[in-house]
Amino acid sequence: MREVAVVGIGVTEFGEKWETSFRNLFVEAGAMALEDANMSGDQIDEMFVGNMSAGRFVLQEHIGALIADYAGLVGNHIPATRTEAACASGGLAFRQAYTTVASGLNDIVIAGGVEKMTDVGGSVTTDALAGAADREWEGLVGATFPGLYAMIATDYMHRYGLTREQLAMVSVKNHANGAKNPIAQYRKEITVEDVIRSTRVADPLRLLDCSPVTDGAAAVILCPMEMARQFTDTPIRVLASAQACDTISLHDRRDISTLDATVAAGKRAYAQAGVTPKEIGMVEVHDCFTIAEICAIEDLGFCAKGEAGKLTEDGQTALGGSIPVNTSGGLKSCGHPVGATGIKQVAEIVAQLRGEAGARQVDAEIGMTHNVGGTGATVVCNILGV
Amino acid sequence: MSVPRYWRKQQNRYRLRGTHCETCGRYFFPPRNLCPTCRRDGTIVDYEFKGDGKVRTYSIIRTASEDYDLQTPFVLAVVELEEGTCLTAQVICTPEEVYIGMPVKKAFRRIIADGDAGVIVYGTKFVPA
């Protein structure tokens, strides 16, 4: 296997982009990544695009070719593939691009993700997202996606004594980070009070525990490390890219409050990179709901089970803490265009490792990403380093 | 969702009929045609669950998708059946009543009333035991 580097990143502004179409969202991110890598589209050998549900959100399938076409990449007839694992679709695109370059199959590969979620009404969005879990045996009895994570929260709070306030602090911290991120959907700080007084969605989760509905796209360009300096002075090494799966339904899990796929993907990634959680300087975790960040911090080994609430309350996951979590603002504040999230996480870590993260800058040499599909049926973890 | 899709699993939904692996003794609901432990060595037979269990975790759903919107708020739970199998189901009780460990039993109930001309979907919910 060859050493692989990220040499270009591009992320659109996240938000309700009513003026921008699905395809143009991706074109914008792709163009930024190429520009960043001082590269022309002709140099791209292959493309992977993460997308969860264009079929439901914009009634469009066949995303690989469509995106390649409008990104001006069909001249060379490159292979263009859509990857899908619900909210981990972007993570899959990155891992596919990584394995393609690492194996020597192709040299310069673009990994992207895109989702256009605001063209349909709220109930369609809720229903489409419920397809990330088991439609037949969870959705059909009335389970919503927030409802499933709420059941994790109920179990977790009962067993480990996590308080409602500690849960809110996850959201408060992520908004504080997002306020410093120029592409974030919600660039404003919120308080614990705001969270615990927001609309009830699925007890114990409230509106400000939930990531929003977002339009956005992200793209990164990978190539062999030995070629990387042709394109950039600051190539970032991909030290690991690992994926794991678990039961589609929450009710079939060994433990409701532990995402075994996170544990498995994390362990694989640490082994590949030859590092331990202690050596990770910052991490972008999949905080689709506040409780998801609490579980992720523990399942990735940054603290023992049951201690992430305390870690958050003590400010250890904030900028300047011992393990800054979601410096981008996370899914909560930066936004969650589902197919794009896994790629945006990588772009944030790359920006951090290059020292280009502005007011969010963390001084670290190794960073990690954690991208979850559904309630934990698919997880992708990547580790990047200078 | 399409009518055939409801109909196909009707008996499973109505009577809490799942499957049982005679080789290793595991019970499955939703039904599985392949035992994840024994795989091709497993012998799978139909099994109707007794329907007694307890609430393992729950949430009160306040915002639901369109089909369930009129029912909010409702109690959604992971119920652990006596046979050791867990499933997701609604529990018919007030939000204040439900707690982790609450004993429940199966009940045949309407799941969705799809307007005047549409299908009414029935299935299994749980009530306090």
Ligand SMILES: [Zn+2]
């Ligand atoms: Zn068996």
